[in-house]
Amino acid sequence: MTEQTILASDLRVITRYLMSVGIDPAPVLTAAGIDSSALSEPRGRVSAQQVEALLTRLVEQFPDRNLGLALANHHHMTDTHVLALTAIASASGLDALRRLVRYQALVSTQEPFTITEDAETVTLSKTAVHNDTAEHLVQVFVFAVILTAIRNIAGFTGDLTGIAFTGAPQGPEADYRQHFGPWVSFASGEANMTIPRAVLEQPVSTGNVDILTANEPLLASLVRAVRENNLPAKIKLAILDSLPDHTLTEREAAASQNMSLRTFQRRLEDEGTRFRALLDQTRTERAESLLGDPACSLSEVGYHCGFSEQASFSRAFKRWTGKTPSDYRKALLAPDH
Known part of the structure; x- marks a missing residue:
């Protein structure tokens, strides 16, 4: 238990x-x-x-x-x-x-x-x-x-x-x-x-969409890490913490858990995953969350996911999901969604 x-x-x-x-x-x-x-x-x-x-x-x-x-x-x-x-x-x-x-x-x-x-x-x-x-x-x-x-x-x-x-x-x-x-x-x-x-229901003066945009994906990852309390969840949280200014490397992720690179890789394999998969999952989840906010531009979504260029982000997102960011947003925000 x-x-x-x-x-x-x-x-x-x-x-x-x-x-x-x-x-x-x-x-x-x-x-x-x-x-x-x-x-x-x-x-x-x-x-x-x-x-x-x-x-x-x-x-x-x-x-x-x-x-x-x-x-x-x-x-x-x-x-x-x-x-x-x-x-x-x-x-x-x-x-x-x-x-x-x-x-x-x-x-x-x-x-x-x-x-x-x-x-x-x-x-x-x-x-x-x-x-x-x-x-x-x-x-x-x-x-x-x-x-x-x-x-x-x-x-x-x-x-x-x-x-x-x-x-x-x-x-x-x-x-x-x-x-x-x-x-x-x-x-x-x-x-x-x-x-x-x-x-x-009254609007409040402290409302700030920029803070919500930045923090909502972090909150979701924090909750997953607390509930699951396993290595993959901790690594996804570490990846999210590093964004948008830096994309965590595998060696840095291993060091954050006080493990050698080989031990880290073996532990992830025991959990049925790899670091690259966790990196892609984390950025996909963050992008999908941000794309649900029409006030956040596609370039801003890419920036928050660690991409300096929107074109690079669009290619990566299509590789992750099979859709372009704009198509994903249109489907997500459609009235009948």
Whole structure:
């Protein structure tokens, strides 16, 4: 069974909170079996089981405090790196929320969130994946962080349609209502937060198509690497990281995994692939993603895939897919597609 993991840098909120109350976070992390150095690595991962143990210890240490809200006050959008930056660059709050759910494996491979939409509302639901103590803390923390982001990005100042938690309140109920509004319920069968759809559909000032164009393929590759956690996925991610300024060579790819070239080639053969195939797959996937954006010119697509000349890109793309980039885009953007 694959071990469930959580983005290590998302635990920085805990170190900030502990430091704010005069507690050295290092021994607390160590007691839960977490290496504090992982928190400074952009793609560091920690075991979900270790995180659950850490959160349970914190609640036991601060039984009278609403730790979910306290931790949310110490959250920085940059803790989740490219995911948060891409969400902020979305055209609307609804687009941002959809991206957070689509790429949630970057934060937690347990992928506990789903989104449900109707004509009037949008509901974000969370499946329970921790023990009761840790689960309630996580529910409060995540919903508080997302609501704060929506208020900041979309200018939402009204009340939620409703919010429900599966457990009993930790700390005064008034604290929940102060942050989430009047429609808070506890001991519910499902944790969810419901937001007026009209609020989320408003265009936001932080929308940036250039950031989306650059980051969306990276997010997709990051998710694959986290879910699959194998050598080919890691190499495809390394290739994507090198683009557009540089096209990773096979020797560089081997060195990135601390392997000799021969060992690297043998490991890929054991996985049923070769470096050249991974290079072509990565650039094909990136090109196909970018071609779905009509605002991105064919020369820009080629540039983001590591080609300095559009003609070279067009020849390579036809070799990969059997179609020219322009024909692929026409088919992709056709009304009946």
